[in-house]
Amino acid sequence: MATETVREALSKVLDPEIQRPITDLGMVKEITVDADGVVTVGIYLTVSGCPLREKITSDATAAVSTLPGVREVRIELDVMSDEQRTELRRSLRGDTDEPGIPFSRPGSLTRVYCVASGKGGVGKSSVTVNLAAAMAARGLSVGVLDADIHGHSVPRMLGVTSVPTRVEKMIMPPRANGVKVISVGMFTSGNAPVMWRGPLLHRALQQFLGEVYWGDLDVLLLDLPPGTGDIPISIAQLLPDSEILVVTTPQAAAAEVAERAGAIALQTSQRVAGVVENMSWLRLPDGSTTRLFGSGGGRTVADSLSLALGTEVPLLGQVPMDPLLGEAGDAGNPLVLSEPEAPAAVVLRGIAEKLSVRPRGLAGCRLPVSPS
Structure with a gap:
């Protein structure tokens, strides 16, 4: 058996963090094929403490074991040198x-999409996590940035169990349920509070957006803190083409505050992608429904923003209350995956589809050209 045959099999093994073939990343050190069917593969890990070394080993073993004539596969791990990591970063x-x-x-x-709300407690993080999981299930490459620095909760709700890995000047984000995730909670010990002011918050966002290797994403969702403070302003500066997704409840008081979160687009020139009304109604054991927080808040916000911005802002969906939604978040298994036929999951998947259908293209993008 030729070593090139083994290399071809290894080209189907992806680095779990970078999501590219290990053969393209210079991670295959050497391949030895003995006459008795024993194949030895040397693999470079990016860092010595690589948390996914076992997965790389098992994936490479499985890929080579399928080749005819292979009796045994031995994986020998090594670690990249500083020069090799620099070359990887450049590639x-x-x-x-x-x-x-x-x-x-x-x-x-x-x-x-910047998922925003005027106040806390409206389920903004739950909406973010379930939209991300639903989009990933549709085959999109999705990332979530937990921009709620002081109230981070996304890693738990998405079921993230690993930590980021630093390679050279790049941070490799962990993945869970098909979604790449980064949060300040991955860099703090225990449940320690994050007590930062504006400049530090801005710098953290710059690092999360610039130093994290996100790869070729179709969609990036940012879970913003409630209100219109430092972080939404920084995001508007760092990502001027980002769109705002407003989350509210049906309650008139919540809707009034949510309008402010969307109206920030008047000053930042961002587009408002739409409004999501959460906790719209609750189904009772007898099959009837009740509206605990009133009705009409989502429609009110959508109509008010449409009038203020001079363009249609759609009400993308009304998500019913469901105890399973909170339980799924606590378990790190989003409702759209764990109970896909639950009424709330059906609505959330519908919203994800509306936000996903716009094809990738250059229409509306600013290009680096100027008239001669």
Whole structure:
């Protein structure tokens, strides 16, 4: 058996963090094929403490074991040198030493949605997590940035169990339920509070957007903190082409506050992608429904923003209350995956579909050209 045959099999093994073939990343050190059917594969890990070394080993073993004539596969792990890591970083990010934000570059094809709310407690993070999981289930490449620095909760709700890995000047985000995730909670000990002011918050967002290797994303969702403070303003500066997705409840008081979260687009020139009304109604044991928080809040916000912005802002969906939604979040298994036929999951999947159907293309993108 030729070593090239083994290399071809290894080309189907993806690095779990980078999601590219290990053969393309320079991770295959050497291949030895003995006459008695024993294949030895040397693999470079990006860092010595690589948390996914066992998966890389098992995936490579499985890929080579399927080849005819292979009796045994032995994987020998090594660690990349500083020079090899530098070359890897250049192959992924180019020669620039200072990382830029790929989503703010002219011609970026990634759709960026900032999930915002006027106040806390409206289920903004639950909506973010379930939309991300639903989009990933549709086959899209999805990332979530937990931009609620002081109230981060996304890792738990998405079921993230691993931690980011730093390779050179890149941060490799962990994946859960098909979604790449980054959060300040991955860098703090225990449940320690994050007590940062504006400049530190802005710098953290720059790092999450620029130093994290997101790869080629179709959609990036940002779970913003409630209100219109430092972080929404920084996001508008760092990602001027991002779109705002407003989450509210039916209650008139919540809707009034939610309008402010969307109206920030008047000053930032961002587009409002739509409004999601959460906790719209509750189904009772006898099959009837009750509206605990009133009705009409989502429609009111959508109509008010449409009038203020001079363009249609759609009400994308009304998500019913469901105890399973909270239980699924606590278990790290989003409702759209764990109970896909639950009424709330059906609505959330419908919203994800509406936000996903717009094809990737250059229409509406600013291009680096000027008239001569």
